[in-house]
Amino acid sequence: MNTAARTSSLQATVSSARPAVPAGRAGRPHPALGWVLPVLTLLAFEALVRSGVLAAHLFPAPSEIVRTLFDLGSGLASHIGVSLARVAGGFAIGASLAVIAAVVVGLDRRAEALLDPTFQALRAVPSLAWVPLLLLWLGIDETPKITLIAIGAFFPVYLNLLSGLRNVDRKLVELGEVYGLSRTALVRRILLPASLPSLYTGLRVGLSLAWMFLVAAELIAATRGLGYLLTDGRETSRPDIVLAAILLLAVLGKVSDSVLKSLEKRALVWRDALETRLG
Amino acid sequence: MTALLDVHVPSKRFGDRRVLDNFSLTLEAGEIVSLVGASGCGKSTLLRIVAGLDREHDGTVTLDGQPQHGVSRDIGVIFQEPRLLPWLTVAQNVGFDADAARARDPHVFTLLEEVGLSQVADALPKALSGGMAQRVAIARGLFNRPPLLLLDEPFSAVDAFTRIRLQELLLAIAREHDTTLLLVTHDVDEAAWLSDRVIVMGGGRVLDEVTITEQRPRNRRSPALTEARNRILEILEGAHVL
Numbered sequence: 001m002n003t004a005a006r007t008s009s010l011q012a013t014v015s016s017a018r019p020a021v022p023a024g025r026a027g028r029p030h031p032a033l034g035w036v037l038p039v040l041t042l043l044a045f046e047a048l049v050r051s052g053v054l055a056a057h058l059f060p061a062p063s064e065i066v067r068t069l070f071d072l073g074s075g076l077a078s079h080i081g082v083s084l085a086r087v088a089g090g091f092a093i094g095a096s097l098a099v100i101a102a103v104v105v106g107l108d109r110r111a112e113a114l115l116d117p118t119f120q121a122l123r124a125v126p127s128l129a130w131v132p133l134l135l136l137w138l139g140i141d142e143t144p145k146i147t148l149i150a151i152g153a154f155f156p157v158y159l160n161l162l163s164g165l166r167n168v169d170r171k172l173v174e175l176g177e178v179y180g181l182s183r184t185a186l187v188r189r190i191l192l193p194a195s196l197p198s199l200y201t202g203l204r205v206g207l208s209l210a211w212m213f214l215v216a217a218e219l220i221a222a223t224r225g226l227g228y229l230l231t232d233g234r235e236t237s238r239p240d241i242v243l244a245a246i247l248l249l250a251v252l253g254k255v256s257d258s259v260l261k262s263l264e265k266r267a268l269v270w271r272d273a274l275e276t277r278l279g
Numbered sequence: 280m281t282a283l284l285d286v287h288v289p290s291k292r293f294g295d296r297r298v299l300d301n302f303s304l305t306l307e308a309g310e311i312v313s314l315v316g317a318s319g320c321g322k323s324t325l326l327r328i329v330a331g332l333d334r335e336h337d338g339t340v341t342l343d344g345q346p347q348h349g350v351s352r353d354i355g356v357i358f359q360e361p362r363l364l365p366w367l368t369v370a371q372n373v374g375f376d377a378d379a380a381r382a383r384d385p386h387v388f389t390l391l392e393e394v395g396l397s398q399v400a401d402a403l404p405k406a407l408s409g410g411m412a413q414r415v416a417i418a419r420g421l422f423n424r425p426p427l428l429l430l431d432e433p434f435s436a437v438d439a440f441t442r443i444r445l446q447e448l449l450l451a452i453a454r455e456h457d458t459t460l461l462l463v464t465h466d467v468d469e470a471a472w473l474s475d476r477v478i479v480m481g482g483g484r485v486l487d488e489v490t491i492t493e494q495r496p497r498n499r500r501s502p503a504l505t506e507a508r509n510r511i512l513e514i515l516e517g518a519h520v521l
Contacts, residue, residue: 175362177332179376180350189378193366270366272405 060240065247068240080248083214083225086142087256090149091210095203097150098157103187105158106165123155127216135221145217152213156205164198165191197271200264207260211253226252283308283459284427286329288338291321291483298324299336300483308426311453311460313470315511316480322463325480326431329461330356342427352376355425355458359432361412363404363419370400373418390418393452410441417449421456428453430462434469442466443499446473450495471507472499479511481518489514 042062048054049061056064069076101119105112130151134144168191176186192199218227226245233241284306291299298321306312314322327333329340331350340347342354363372374387391397394414404412413433420428430449434442450473453460464470470477477489489510493503 171358171360171362172364174332175358175364178330178350178356180352190364193364196366270403270405272365 058239060243064240065244068238068244069248072241072244076248079225079229080252083218083227084252086145086149086217086225087207087210087214089142090146090213091153091207093146094150094153094210095157095206098154098202098206099161099199101154102158102161102165103192106162107183107187107191119155119158122151123159127152127213131216131220140221145214145222148217149210149213152209153206156209157199157202160198160202160205161195164195164202167198168194197268197273200260200268204257204260204264207256208253211249211256215249282306283310283343284329284461285341286325286338288325288328288336291324291328291333291336291338298483299328299338302338302484304478304485306427306459306461308459309457310476311450311462311474313462313464313474313477314480315464315467315470315477315515316486317515318465320480321483322480323431326429326461326463329427330354330429332356352423353425353427355420355423355428357413357416357420357428357430357433359435361404361409361416363407363412363415365404368401368403369396369407369415372404372415373422375419376422386422387418390421391415393455394418394448410437410445413437413445414448417445417452421452421458424456425458427459427461430460432463432465435465442469449473467508467511468499468504471504471511472497477507477511479514481515486518487514 045054045059046061046063049056049059049064060068072079101115105115105119127148130148131144134147138144138147172190172194173186176190181189214225215227215230218225219231222228222231226249229245230242233239233243233245282305284304286302286304288299288302290297290301298319302321302325304312304325314325316322324333328336328338329347331340331347331354334349342351347354363369364375367375370383370387370391373390374384377384377387388397388400391400394417396411396414396418399407399411404415407415413436416433420430433449434445437445446469449460452458460473462470462473471489471491474491477491479486479488489507491504491507493501493507497504
């Protein structure tokens with residue numbers, strides 16, 4: 001008897017295979033919910049400054065900060081562009097090197113013994129400690145800034161991916177063995193895809209650190225960028241410029257993280273976890 | 280019939296514990312043979328040795344006259360859990376050995392038809408039930424058209440009803456592909472219904488073997504199968520492993 005005929009009664013559809021995700025008590029929260037806290041804070045700030053409770057020369061009202069942003073005009077776009085380029089360059093370099101280092105250390109015990117203690121020690125160095133050294137070694141142009149940001153992005157990506165590689169289900173690795181996969185094929189076809197959730201966690205932490213290291217890089221020896229705006233605002237006693245720069249760093253950090261988060265969501269659609277089930 | 284598989288393992292140890300002790304097994308082409316025994320009797324270890332996943336032993340494995348020194352495309356393996364790669368679709372899992380570029384291989388879809396899952400070829404494993412996932416694993420195990428398929432308690436994680444359906448499916452597919460099956464199971468009923476021969480193991484050795492002569496298709500409640508099952512249990516009880 002034909003097996004296809006024998007199994008026709010086994011034909012099943014996916015829809016009934018798993019129960020639907022139980023909806024939360026209030027269903028999916030409205031996307032605007034995240035705006036409530038910042039908007040209320042800004043409104044309260046505005047009211048406190050306008051009513052004179054807070055001194056306007058130290059605590060500029062949000063409306064004043066918005067006006068400052070407009071006044072900065074095309075110069076502001078240039079500052080943002082320069083900072084974005086530095087973060088993008090530094091993050092790309094740091095994250096790429098971290099992926100290579102994590103794969104090498106993760107797959108070879110000798111490489112781990114050789115490299116990991118050094119990485120762990122360097123990880124503990126605060127960002128600002130690198131600045132004088134990088135200025136001495138690399139001068140004051142873009143290179144030290146991008147290097148510093150790359151250092152910032154490197155460690156979270158390295159640590160998370162390494163942990164992901166180490167926690168890949170042994171049974172999946174054994175499946176690769178059954179199919180006689182070479183070491184490279186095992187990395188490409190099983191280890192890296194299985195570690196993708198950890199890699200994305202590392203990339204998101206790395207990106208947020210890249211923004212922090214950007215400010216460290218631009219606070220010293222910069223003539224453009226959002227970090228430079230912070231220094232400029234302090235030196236010219238303009239808290240509105242300082243707050244405008246802080247606001248822009250918050251917005252850019254959030255937007256870049258959202259981009260990475262949406263890429264993560266798309267890449268990890270296969271994950272059978274609460275995160276993907278909540279959508 | 281000719282010998283397809285010949286295994287001889289004088290000794291296999293895990294530390295001080297001897298897991299296999301002068302174990303020999305020969306399988307004829309087209310045979311369905313089960314290994315039954317209590318946990319720790321060495322049956323899964325033997326399967327891993329035949330699969331080439333465990334090479335730390337002093338024995339020999341010969342497939343179709345060729346000595347085996349590692350994993351082979353001529354030996355398919357189906358594990359207790361489906362072990363599907365969750366980031367690949369059902370079809371890509373079945374055609375895993377052909378890599379992504381050849382995952383649209385028509386052979387994949389023929390196999391999915393046979394296991395009754397052609398409708399979910401593009402679904403991700405997370406959408407499958409346990410039984411469906413194990414059917415995908417069976418299709419993947421058959422992708423290279425291996426003459427020998429090893430199964431390590433393949434149906435122990437599914438419910439009794441699904442288990443019966445999967446046993447029927449496995450039998451039908453093995454017959455159609457002319458595949459020799461070596462199955463490790465705890466389930467004496469499963470061993471008796473599926474097998475031509477049941478090897479009863481205890482303490483790393485073959486205690487005895489029971490040949491099932493009942494014609495197919497078999498009735499699960501037939502006296503011959505009940506007798507075979509009782510005989511297997513008697514052997515296990517006699518060896519004080521039950």
